[in-house]
Amino acid sequence: MSLTSSGLRICTIVGFSVAMPALALADVHVSPERPMEGQTITLTTIEEPESEGSGTATYAPGTLVSRTEPFVDSNPAAGLQWTPARAGLWELSWGETKMTVVVGRRAVPVSGLLVLLVAASSLLGLSVWGLLRKS
């Protein structure tokens, strides 16, 4: 049934919503809108960022494999630039601005496809075998 397990723990997200009701999403322009791994992303803000062209990029925020790396703007004139090394969900943070970006893949990941196939075929096999078995 798996209702909740390990508590509902809503406090974090609710607190976040109350304390920071409006993230600066509307003030940030991301180019390209759907970036790919290895592709440089340009972030331009309407207002000047409070930090001087540097921030952090956190891969898979809130997970047990999360990692944070700094990024430095190499070309301030063009806006804040960052090149994601890998695909997935990234949280970018600079000054008081935070935003989430999904970095796409250039090709279908073989390991992901393998996991999907193994999981789907074993679960489907289990179901079908169980359903068709007659006593």
Add this chain to the structure above:
Amino acid sequence: MLQGTSGRARTGDAWSSGRLPQRNGSYMSNGKRAHWGSRLGFILAASGSAIGLGNIVFFSASAYRGGGGAFYVPYLIALFVVGLPVLAAEFGLGRAAGGAFPKALGKYAGKTGEFFGWWGIANALTITMYYISLLAWVTGMGVLSLTGTLWEPTAAVPAFDVPGQTLDNPVGSFFAMISGDHVLYAVLFVWALNVLLTLRGTQSIERAVTWMMPTLWLVMALLAVGGLMLPGGTDGLWMLVTPDFSALSNFDVWKGAFSQIFFTLSLGFGVMSAYSSYLPPDSDDVANSSAVAGLNCLFELIAGIAVFAILASFALTPKASTLAMMFFIVPKGIALLPFGVAALGTLFFALLLLAGITSSISLIEAAVSAIIDKFGYRRERVVGALALAGFLGSCLFALPTVIDPGLDAAGTVGLSLLDYVDHYANGYGLMLVGLVECIIIGWFLPVESLMELMNRTSKLRLGTTFAILIRYVVPLVLATLLIAGAISEVRSGVLYGTNPSLASGLAALLPMLALAGWLLFTCGLAALLTFARGSRSKDEVV
């Protein structure tokens, strides 16, 4: 010795051909135990029990937290090492004892076994109460989908009437809804649905799941396909399944996967034993457990794809909380869809309600079946009394009284209680019952006798691996999870739910009250029911 399978051919043939006496409740007019109308009906009901709110949202959060595809490695191992053996054992136990959980455990381990059986039922009742409160909130959000400003993300909703404090949607609408008195009508509505569906026992449950489960599968499949067709939707799929193997060295990932499997299959509730006690003697427990576990986990995979596709398409971060995922994160994604927002939003909450109801009726049936087994009361009376007590309990978990207007914690008394009690009932209660259950089956029954009974009717014969798993491996895994949880609890130095910013008043007392209330209710009820004089003897019903 276990009950034999005399009369197997007679009952089995009749069951297969559907030529059985009229059923009504737990027992038939001739005094024999009621039965499922068909094997498919049983599988739909048992998988409906397993497929709940957590399958739709919590699995996705757990998989994301555990490194995407890498989570599937411990998850699949947990399924085969813990999930399938315990599920098969629960099916076998219910069938062997010919009764629900307390009767089954009591038969092989005396009053101690019966006490833990009732304790499991008391836990299941506690969970039913707050689960129905959650379903009442799901209903409330469904109504808001059609009538309110839920899908206007920028609409600032006044939060708890605190001057100057507003919340964005969907958080704002959610808190406005749970802090209003109308939510209690929703609790009444959900309980009424549950009463309606459990009043005739297997008959009404089977009739309901026959259309509910296919609908649930169809809607979820449509959501998954729709999600994948969104721009960036396939990125979500790859985020879900692409492994980061560095996660496998983290104990918490393994702990999360084993806990997930235990909870997702409704183990330790007494539900599966109760459901299987309505099976004919020639049932194949191994095939049944494969079908139920496979369907449950497959649904979880499809739900994960749907949720991840929507979240990735709108760059939303999954949260490791059922409540946050179903009331805030996924609705936030739905609100960003280019069209059909209200319709899809309502469909999402209807899906949650459907999944929740198929689970809550099984929790109620586990208790009803156990009480009828021992006391022989009429089903209508038992369902009525349980519904009344359960409704009052659900009202407690849905109490709209605001104790935390700044939302430093959970806002209302109901939500705070729900959070704290869930921590103990779900996090410790079920696993402890599972542990005791495996010890009773493994050592007292003993497991070889159960295997002998199951092997008489199963095409796939259980061997020593099954015995080793039930006797040693599963208890070791569950004990490790329980001890690891207790250690982290002690290390934190404070009672779960204690919040320094709520250091006075009712809010400060609630964590302690929740723990004391849970212990008193579950232990007290279990003791009372264990030592109460029953009207049915142990062997009367087989």
